Amino acid sequence: MTTTELPAIKGVGTQATRLYGVLALVALGWVFVGGLFFTPEDVVQGDAVRIMYVHVPTAWTAYLAFIVTGVASACWLLGKKHSMGFDRVAGASAEVGVAFMALTLISGSLWGRITWGTFWVWDPRLTTTAFLFVTYLGYLAVRGLGGSPQQRARRSSVVALLAVLEIPLVHFSVVLWRSLHQEASVLSPDGDIKMDGIMLFTLLFGVFGFSVLFAWLVSHRQRIMAMHDAQRASALEVAMVDRLQEASS
Amino acid sequence: MMQPTRVIDFVDAVAVYNDYPALAGVTFSVDRQEIVLLQGPNGAGKTTLLRACAGLIPVVRGSAHVLGVDIAIDRESIRERVGLLGHQNGLFAELTIAENVDFWSTVVGATRAERDAAMQRMSIDGKLANRRVSELSAGQKRRCALACLVVRRAEIWLLDEPHAGLDAKGRDEIDLILKEAASAGATIVVASHEVERAQQLASRTVSLVAGHVRGVS
Amino acid sequence: MTMSVSRIAQAVAVKDLRIELRSRIVTNQVLPFSGLVMVMFAFALDSDDVLQGVAGGLVWLATIFSLFILVQRSFAIEVSDGALDSLRVAGVNPQGIFLGKSISLFVQLIALEVVLLLTAVVLYRVSLGGAGLVLLVTCVVSATAGLAFVGTLYGGLTAGARGRETLLPLLLLPVVAPVLISATRATEAAFTSNGVTVSEGWPWVAVLAVFAAVFGLGGLLSFGSLIEE
Numbered sequence: 106m107t108t109t110e111l112p113a114i115k116g117v118g119t120q121a122t123r124l125y126g127v128l129a130l131v132a133l134g135w136v137f138v139g140g141l142f143f144t145p146e147d148v149v150q151g152d153a154v155r156i157m158y159v160h161v162p163t164a165w166t167a168y169l170a171f172i173v174t175g176v177a178s179a180c181w182l183l184g185k186k187h188s189m190g191f192d193r194v195a196g197a198s199a200e201v202g203v204a205f206m207a208l209t210l211i212s213g214s215l216w217g218r219i220t221w222g223t224f225w226v227w228d229p230r231l232t233t234t235a236f237l238f239v240t241y242l243g244y245l246a247v248r249g250l251g252g253s254p255q256q257r258a259r260r261s262s263v264v265a266l267l268a269v270l271e272i273p274l275v276h277f278s279v280v281l282w283r284s285l286h287q288e289a290s291v292l293s294p295d296g297d298i299k300m301d302g303i304m305l306f307t308l309l310f311g312v313f314g315f316s317v318l319f320a321w322l323v324s325h326r327q328r329i330m331a332m333h334d335a336q337r338a339s340a341l342e343v344a345m346v347d348r349l350q351e352a353s354s
Numbered sequence: 355m356m357q358p359t360r361v362i363d364f365v366d367a368v369a370v371y372n373d374y375p376a377l378a379g380v381t382f383s384v385d386r387q388e389i390v391l392l393q394g395p396n397g398a399g400k401t402t403l404l405r406a407c408a409g410l411i412p413v414v415r416g417s418a419h420v421l422g423v424d425i426a427i428d429r430e431s432i433r434e435r436v437g438l439l440g441h442q443n444g445l446f447a448e449l450t451i452a453e454n455v456d457f458w459s460t461v462v463g464a465t466r467a468e469r470d471a472a473m474q475r476m477s478i479d480g481k482l483a484n485r486r487v488s489e490l491s492a493g494q495k496r497r498c499a500l501a502c503l504v505v506r507r508a509e510i511w512l513l514d515e516p517h518a519g520l521d522a523k524g525r526d527e528i529d530l531i532l533k534e535a536a537s538a539g540a541t542i543v544v545a546s547h548e549v550e551r552a553q554q555l556a557s558r559t560v561s562l563v564a565g566h567v568r569g570v571s
Numbered sequence: 572m573t574m575s576v577s578r579i580a581q582a583v584a585v586k587d588l589r590i591e592l593r594s595r596i597v598t599n600q601v602l603p604f605s606g607l608v609m610v611m612f613a614f615a616l617d618s619d620d621v622l623q624g625v626a627g628g629l630v631w632l633a634t635i636f637s638l639f640i641l642v643q644r645s646f647a648i649e650v651s652d653g654a655l656d657s658l659r660v661a662g663v664n665p666q667g668i669f670l671g672k673s674i675s676l677f678v679q680l681i682a683l684e685v686v687l688l689l690t691a692v693v694l695y696r697v698s699l700g701g702a703g704l705v706l707l708v709t710c711v712v713s714a715t716a717g718l719a720f721v722g723t724l725y726g727g728l729t730a731g732a733r734g735r736e737t738l739l740p741l742l743l744l745p746v747v748a749p750v751l752i753s754a755t756r757a758t759e760a761a762f763t764s765n766g767v768t769v770s771e772g773w774p775w776v777a778v779l780a781v782f783a784a785v786f787g788l789g790g791l792l793s794f795g796s797l798i799e800e
Contacts, residue, residue, distance in 0.1 A: 236745045243742040250732045253370065255412070256800055260728060263793045264742075267724070270785050271746050278749035278778050282756065341375055345368070348378040352566035408660045410800060433662030442653030448590040460582040461663045463574040486593075506661055 117328035125321040132314025136162075139307040153219040158307055160212040162315035163205045164234070170202025170319060171241060175269045178262035189334065190327075192258035195265060196248055197326035199241050201319055206238045229283050233276040240268050254334060359386050361510055361541050362407055366416035369399075369406045376402035378565030379416065384510075384543060389536050391552040392545040394562035400545040401440070403562065404512040407543065408438040421509065434462070437508030441515060443499035445487045451498045452483040458502040472504035476531065493524030500531060511535060511542045517551065529555050576667040583671025588678060590648055597679050601640050602686055605633040609690045622695040624765050627758030629695075630687045631714070631751050634680065638718055638747070639740050641679055642726035645672055650731045655798065665795035669723055673790070677719040684711055697762040702769045707761035710776050714754035717783035721746050724790040728797045746786075753778040 118126075140158035147154035177195035181187060213231065214224040225231065248261045362384040369377040376399045384390050392400045405411045407420055409429035418425045420432045445454050452473075459469040473483060476497040487495060496516060503511060511532075517525045525548070532555060536542055546552040553559055561569040591597055612629045616622055622629075649655040658668060688707070691697055699707065725742045729735040753775040759765060760772025 236748055239741070239745045243738075243745065246738055246741060247728065250729075250738075252800065253412075259796050259799065263797055264728070267746075267786075267789055267793070270789055271749075274749045274778075274782055274785065275745070278752045281774065281778065282752050337373055341370065341373065345375045345378045348375055348564040349566065351564035352378075352568055410656065410660060412800075430662060433660055436660065438657070438660045440653060440656065442656070444654045444657030445652050446586065446590055446648065446654060447652065448593040449586065453586075453589065457582055457586050458661075461574060461579050461658070461667070462661055463578075502657075 117325050122321055122324050125317050129314055129318040129321050132310050132317060136307060136311040136314055144304050144307050150220055153216055156212050156216040158311045160209060160216060161308060162311035164209040165312050166315045166319045167202045167206040167209055170198045170205060173198040174265050178265035181258055182262045189254060193327040193330040197323045197330060199244055200326060201322045203241050210238060227283060229280040232279045236275045237272060244268060361386050361421055363419040367413045367418045368415035369402050369411050369413050371402050371411060375565055380567055382560060382567055384541060386541050387536055387539060389542045389556045391556035391559045392543060392562060393549050393559060398562040399565040400562055401514055404438060404514050404545060407512050408436050409433050435508060436510045437503040437506050438512045439499055439503055439516060443495050445495060445499055447488040450484050450486050451478055454487060454498055455501050455505060459505045462506045464505040469505055472501045475504060476501040492519040509540060511540050513544045515546060516544060517546055517548045576664055579664055579667025580670035580674060583668055584674035587675035591679060596644055601637050602683060605637045605683060605687055606690060608633040608636060609694060613694055623697055626691040626695040626697045627762060628755040630691050630758060631754045633687055634684055635747055635751060637683055638722050641676060642722040642739060645676055646726045646730040655730060665798060666791050669790050669794035673719045673723045676722050677715055680715045680718060699762060703761040706757060706769055706772045710754055710757035713776055713779040713783050714750050717750050717779060717786055718747060720783060720786040720790050724794060727794055749778060749782055
């Protein structure tokens with residue numbers, strides 16, 4: 106058996122990903138230092154406001170990830186060539202999105218415990234986010250169902266687009282449900298933060314940093330997936346040779 | 355519509371099942387109204403070849419034409435004209451034979467006369483027709499499944515081990531049915547372990563080994 | 572010859588319902604199961620006031636639990652002897668299969684819900700007026716249509732897959748959340764539980780109708796590619 110048929114990819118980094126990596130590192134380094142030491146504490150929330158520098162960017166990135174998954178799935182489905190690259194980006198983005206959404210939910214509930222005295226409130230935004238998280242866990246489970254790469258791409262792209270239909274319905278019904286109750290007003294401290302320059306700067310830098318981190322993770326992850334597919338393809342070639350030998354023996 | 359004499363034409367066809375090249379370059383052709391026997395050890399790719407001919411499994415390399423249609427590009431348009439009877443019969447156990455055949459007649463748009471003719475060809479009489487599939491013998495189930503195939507007016511019959519699990523009488527019945535179908539215009543590809551029996555039936559034997567065609571006789 | 576979608580849908584629905592009438596899975600297993608769930612809720616909550624307040628929610632929760640069983644059963648019929656494969660080989664229009672299976676699921680769910688609602692009236696002593704009844708019927712019909720569509724859609728996706736018993740609830744639960752929320756509120760309004768008036772229930776029925784329309788259309792468009800290999 107020969108190993109020469111394996112693709113000669115040594116790593117999954119490129120010039121571009123190294124640039125993203127450095128940018129993300131610098132930005133997140135600032136968020137760490139600035140968020141913990143240079144920014145002042147909030148009048149109302151105190152030190153708890155510092156959670157925001159992680160919470161808001163991860164939430165933003167998670168939503169961005171699911172938008173990328175939806176768009177890439179649509180591109181796969183509508184594209185004439187059904188390019189597997191779109192499928193890999195959709196899958197990689199959903200994986201990263203689920204991880205960021207878990208961070209969002211954890212950091213959010215910790216913040217809620219400190220500020221509101223409770224880990225969870227049935228606020229529409231929170232509830233929709235939790236449903237989004239479970240929905241994309243289901244999406245990843247569908248990707249793991251097995252079958253050929255084409256079958257996986259077809260199934261998961263349809264599920265991703267159904268999720269796009271589902272999320273507004275979930276959000277709308279939760280909003281309508283919560284509008285009957287008045288508890289949601291505990292959210293108001295969120296709007297009361299007086300953002301001074303350095304706080305806003307750190308927050309925006311956090312959004313930037315996490316977005317670049319997202320791009321870095323997705324480009325690596327989808328390249329790993331591409332290598333995995335290439336490995337499957339080369340294993341297939343080996344099996345083809347084996348079968349030919351078996352048939353002619 | 356032009357009726358090509360060559361109804362199945364595979365050249366170096368590769369089909370992948372569970373990441374494994376079940377067909378690793380099959381060159382194989384069948385002419386109209388032929389009865390062809392596929393034989394070979396387990397895992398040689400007989401089932402995959404039949405499923406690929408039916409358009410169920412994609413052919414990823416090489417060329418594959420069924421009824422003149424390139425099934426690497428279009429797996430759907432041939433489906434109404436091809437019938438596959440696999441290891442499973444595709445029947446609903448809680449329904450009677452008549453109800454099963456009726457269901458298939460309706461979904462494919464067969465007429466009442468076609469339905470009755472199909473039942474008659476499978477020698478399913480009124481008494482047998484009203485028995486539930488779950489109560490039938492293996493041979494009766496096969497006949498019911500074949501009746502469902504007949505109402506679909508399939509031009510190509512792809513049969514995977516049609517003799518499996520049947521007694522001698524049942525096997526004879528199947529052979530008779532296949533001969534009649536071929537003389538009525540159908541093209542038949544049979545995968546079978548019953549080589550001697552099937553050789554009497556078939557005009558040609560194609561031997562599959564490890565996803566390749568090794569011999570034609 | 573290609574058959575019309577409605578003829579195929581009708582044949583599939585009649586076939587499914589006939590099988591159901593003979594195997595009696597719904598009447599002998601699912602109905603007792605969901606009835607028991609209602610009784611267990613009563614044990615767990617143990618207060619007439621609370622039960623009257625949450626009756627609507629319990630009916631719909633029991634319906635959704637039963638939905639998983641019904642969907643699995645609906646596709647077990649198709650895959651146990653390879654019938655779904657045969658339907659695909661025969662090129663039977665998947666839209667017809669989708670509609671037919673949705674209709675049979677709809678009928679079975681309605682039968683189940685009628686029993687559950689009667690149980691709620693008897694066991695939890697909720698009251699129901701004329702205006703409430705009109706709201707309730709509309710709510711049940713539109714909610715059930717939505718449940719039948721998403722159930723068929725995700726049932727087709729997981730049919731024949733390994734681990735489908737556990738995957739189906741994971742996929743379905745978040746999707747049916749809007750139905751649970753909306754149908755529960757509308758049913759509460761119909762029962763005038765918790766001081767809600769009947770007219771407050773109608774906006775929820777609108778949500779249910781939109782849900783059913785969205786997933787009915789989504790299912791028609793995508794069911795074929797979900798069951799394809």
